[in-house]
Amino acid sequence: MTGSPGDGGLLPRCLAMIFNSIGPFQAKRFVFKLDDKNGVDVQSEVEALLERQRREALPTPKTPAGKRQLDPEFADMIDAQDRCRAEEVDEDNVYGVFVSYIEIYNNYIYDLLEEAPCDSIKPKPPQSKILREDQNHNMYVMGCTEVEVKSTEEAFEVFWRGQKKRRIANTQLNRESSRSHSVFIIKLAQAPLDADGDNVLQEKEQITLSQLSLVDLAGSERTNRTKAEGNRLREAGNINQSLMTLRTCIEVLRENQLYGTNKMVPYRDSKLTHLFKNYFDGEGKVRMIVCVNPKAEDYEESLVNSLFPFPPALLFLFFPGFLYSKRFFHGPASFPLEFSHPADGFSHPTGPEEPSPAELFFQSFPPLPSCELLDINDDQTLPKLIEALEQRHKMRQMLAEEFAKNVLAFKTMLQEFDSSVASKENYIQGKLAEKEKTITGQRSELERLEKKIKTLEYKIEILEKTATIYEEDKRNLQQELESKSQKLQRQASDKRRLEARLQGMVAETSLKWEKECMQNKLWVKDEKLKQLKAIVTEPRAERPERPSREREREKALPRSVSPSPAPAAPVAPLRPRRSRSAGERWVDHRPPSHVPTETLLQPRVPRAITVEAPSERALARCDRYLLTHQELASDGEIQTKLIKGDVFKTRGGGQAVQFTDIETLKQESPTGRKRRSSPPDPDPAGDAADSEWTDVETR
Incomplete structure (x- = not known):
């Protein structure tokens, strides 16, 4: 190529x-x-x-x-x-x-x-x-x-x-x-x-x-010549099988074209014929070039290879020096194939024509003498001619008898051959019928397999489309997952920023609250200092004598004028209080924001149900209600109030609380109290007046 x-x-x-x-x-x-x-x-x-x-x-x-x-x-x-x-x-x-x-x-x-x-x-x-x-x-x-x-x-x-x-x-x-x-x-x-x-x-x-x-x-290879083994033997078998499938496809196509049959061409038996299925079906043209070896030892393989592209009707092989013709099958001699060897200088014979069999037959007779009569008294020419004709007649009779014997022998041979051919033909017909049944079964099996293959190809196509759809869905989901992960990351970063901002605000608020507390304390102390300064800087009068107790007793104490009676306020109707010995139960309501104090006096309520938020179920099981409330006093200390009340049922079937009294618990620092001591010098000088206050809280 x-x-x-x-x-x-x-x-x-x-x-x-x-x-x-x-x-x-x-x-x-x-x-x-x-x-x-x-x-x-x-x-x-x-x-x-x-x-x-x-x-x-x-x-x-x-x-x-x-x-x-x-x-x-x-x-x-x-x-x-x-x-x-x-x-x-x-x-x-x-x-x-x-x-x-x-x-x-x-x-x-x-x-x-x-x-x-x-x-x-x-x-x-x-x-x-x-x-x-x-x-x-x-x-x-x-x-x-x-x-x-x-x-x-x-x-x-x-x-x-x-x-x-x-x-x-x-x-x-x-x-x-x-x-x-x-x-x-x-x-x-x-x-x-x-x-x-x-x-x-x-x-x-x-x-x-x-x-x-x-x-x-x-x-194509013959194992006895190539000595193939192992992989080479397997390769040779596949090569010969594919070439045999190609030959079978060509023969079935030629039979369908010549006799109008509709036999199935076994394209799928080999990948080679399956690939070029369209060419054989008429959608293209096929040309085949056969390479043969002129050596005498390769004659049989050359002859087999020559049968591939041509109908096996009549094959002519031209070799130097002789003409060899052989008919392989009965039928018309169409598409003769001629092989010549240009290397040997041989082509179609163009020399003098060879003598025909009739001429060779007549040449085997004795030659006739000359028939020309030159003299009237010639008595030798006619006797010689008569003798030659008699010899020819005898030879003709002998040949006729031999020919008749050969005809009889040939007729007998033909009859025997016809009988053997008839028996062989019957045997072949039976074999052909069996083969036809086998081929029909194989054809139906092939049709079933072809339908199955088409179904599988259709399923494969559907699966490929489904896989493509799944791949697109996977890509979309991955993109959505990435977008959501990015969104979550942004939200986490926003949350961290918000937490940092809130922590800053809490720190700022706590600092502000501490600052306000300090300012309140300072304001209270300033007020106290102002009052003390006003007292200290006030001019002192002469101190009166301190009367003795006897004089005080002797003096009659004047009666104070009683105040005018105030208008009487409407008195709330007294509610009957339950006896404490009756086994009262309390609802101890302490909010989640309650701050524990380290005071010695702690509110302790026996037989109480402690809750963070009051509920109707808890109120229905108790008789008294106690609310613990904490607030910041003016001096910056925590003040705890215990608000008490009675629990009673309403007309609608619910529970109500009526508050009765409040108890206050307050913690104070002892350094904030003022104590006065007796001065040793009663001189009311302005600078000495500052020494009368011995315990004054300063900043």
Whole structure:
């Protein structure tokens, strides 16, 4: 397929034909873009430019097509001359070429252009690909690498890169034997230009996609000649099985075309025939080139290989020096195949015609003497002629008798042969009937399996769609989770700021409250100091004599005038108090804000139910109510009030409390009291008056 140095093969010639024809009409790179479903889309100029810039930014070095340095291994196989081109090329269209290269190894499909990750410690084996059917019912390899190329050299370089990955092995007959079938696929995309001829129309319906597949089939092998063992034996079995499936498909197609039958073609028996199912069904053309070896020891294999692309009706083989013809099956001799060996200088015979069997038969008779009579008295010519004719007559009778015997023997042989053929035909008919039943069962099983495969493919498609939906939901949920986590983080930060702010406000409030308490204390002390100063600075009068007690007793005390009677206030009706000996129960209501004091006198109520908030249930079980209330006095000390009341039932069936009296508990500092002492000097001097007060609280 690649040819030899100096003489390019089928592949370089096909590539040269394509690029010589569409060279000036090629679209810019990445204008055409293949999708994952065996289709093609058209990108705008801006999108193609961005794609080119992105590819150029990659670290892989790119060599321009005009300055490409060819590999010396295949440089001689490419002919740069423009000798072949297509004449009728539409100039109002643009074209793009894509190539891909796959191999079918042990009935598995592998991508030869796939870049596997480099791992010298544990190399990853290549992954097999699967066949899919697109919306136009064309078969394609899913996930196959397709490269856009712009020249014959670039396309052949891509082919050569994949050719190095192809599986080959050493056998007894071939040092580099192909162990797989390779398929080099060339796709040609064609799209029309707009009315101005500047831009490509981005209508998918206007795009035409053509495909050329060049297949290099591995040769059939005989184990007794190749001495294959282990993996080589398994590879040879898969190769022969795929070739046999290909031959079976061709024979069934030919039978359906000749006799109008509708037999099922077993495409699915092999990945090779399944891939090219559309070509055999009439949506393409198939051409097969058979390579045979002229050696005599390879005659049988050459004969078997020659039966692949042609109907096995009549096969003619031309060899130097003789003509060999053999009929394999009964039927019309259509599509004769002629093999010649130009190396031996032999072609169709053009020399003198060979004598026919009749001429050879007449030449075996004795020759006739001359019949010319030159003299009337000639008595020798006629006797010689009569003798020759008699000899010929005797020979003719002998030949006739021998021919009659041969005819009888041949008739007997034919009768025996007919009887044997009839018996064999009956036997074959029975076998064929059994085979037909087996084939019918297998066909029904295949139809069932095909339906099952279609159902599974449909389920797989549904699962893929479901997985896509789940992936989108997962992404949406992840985005929502991220947004909520960000919101929670913002709320936590706001909460921390608010807590810090509240702590600051609490500290500020407590400081303010302490400041106000200090100011109140200072104000009280200032007032006291002012009063003391007023008393101290007041002018003193003469101190009267202190009367003795006897004089005081003697003096009659004047009766004070009684005040005028005040208007009598309405007296509240007295309520009957319950006896304390009757076992009273109290509700001790202490709010949660109650601050414990360290005083010796603590309110202690026997048989009390302590609550933080009064409830109807607690009031119904008790007779008395006690509320403990704390407040700040004017001197800054805590003052506790015990508010007592009676509990009684209301007309509506509820509980009410009527307060009766209040008890006050107050804690004072002893340093705040004023004590007066007797002065030793009664001199009322202004400066000495300050010494009369011995215990005065100062700031």
